[in-house]
Amino acid sequence: MHARMKHPMFILPEAMKAMQALHKSTEDGGLSQITRELVELRSSQINGCGVCVPMHSQALRKSGQSDERIFSVAAWRDTPYFTDAERAALALAESMTRLSDKADPVPDDVWNEAAKHYNENALSALIVAIAGINVWNRLNATIRQPAGGKWN
Numbered sequence: 668m669h670a671r672m673k674h675p676m677f678i679l680p681e682a683m684k685a686m687q688a689l690h691k692s693t694e695d696g697g698l699s700q701i702t703r704e705l706v707e708l709r710s711s712q713i714n715g716c717g718v719c720v721p722m723h724s725q726a727l728r729k730s731g732q733s734d735e736r737i738f739s740v741a742a743w744r745d746t747p748y749f750t751d752a753e754r755a756a757l758a759l760a761e762s763m764t765r766l767s768d769k770a771d772p773v774p775d776d777v778w779n780e781a782a783k784h785y786n787e788n789a790l791s792a793l794i795v796a797i798a799g800i801n802v803w804n805r806l807n808a809t810i811r812q813p814a815g816g817k818w819n
Contacts, residue, residue, distance in 0.1 A: 668813035675806055689799045696792025698785070701730060702753055706760035706793065707800040708740050713764045714804035717814040752784035756793055763797045 676683040711719035739746040
C-alpha cells in the first residue's frame with residue numbers, strides 16, 4: 668500500500684505546526700491522557716483511519732491500559748471497562764465525529780453528561796482533542812495513508 672501523495676502536513680509545514688499546537692493545547696486542560704487516547708481511538712475507528720487506530724491502541728497499551736479496555740472501545744456501551752466519565756467522553760466523541768448522522772448532532776443529553784464529568788477547561792480540551800483527531804482522520808483517509816507507512 669502506498670499513500671496517494673506525500674502527506675499534506677509535510678507539504679505545508681505550518682499546518683503541521685498548527686496541528687501540533689492544537690494537540691499540545693489539550694495537554695494542560697485537565698483531561699487525562701488516557702481519556703484523550705480513548706476518544707481519539709473511538710473517533711479513528713468510526714472514521715476508519717488505518718493509521719490512527721493502531722497508533723492510539725498502542726499508546727493506550729504503552730500507558731498500561733488492559734487489552735480488554737483497548738479492544739472494547741468500539742463496544743464501550745456494552746462492556747464494564749469504562750468509567751462514567753469515560754463513557755460521557757466517548758459518547759461526545761461519537762456525536763462530534765458523526766455530525767451529519769442526526770438533525771441534532773450533539774444532543775443535550777450527551778452534552779449534559781459530558782459537562783457533568785468535566786469542568787470547563789477539561790471539556791474544552793476534550794472538544795479540541797476530538798476535533799483534532801477528526802482532522803487527522805480525514806487527512807489520512809483522503810490520501811490513503813497506510814498504517815506503518817513512511818510519512819513523507
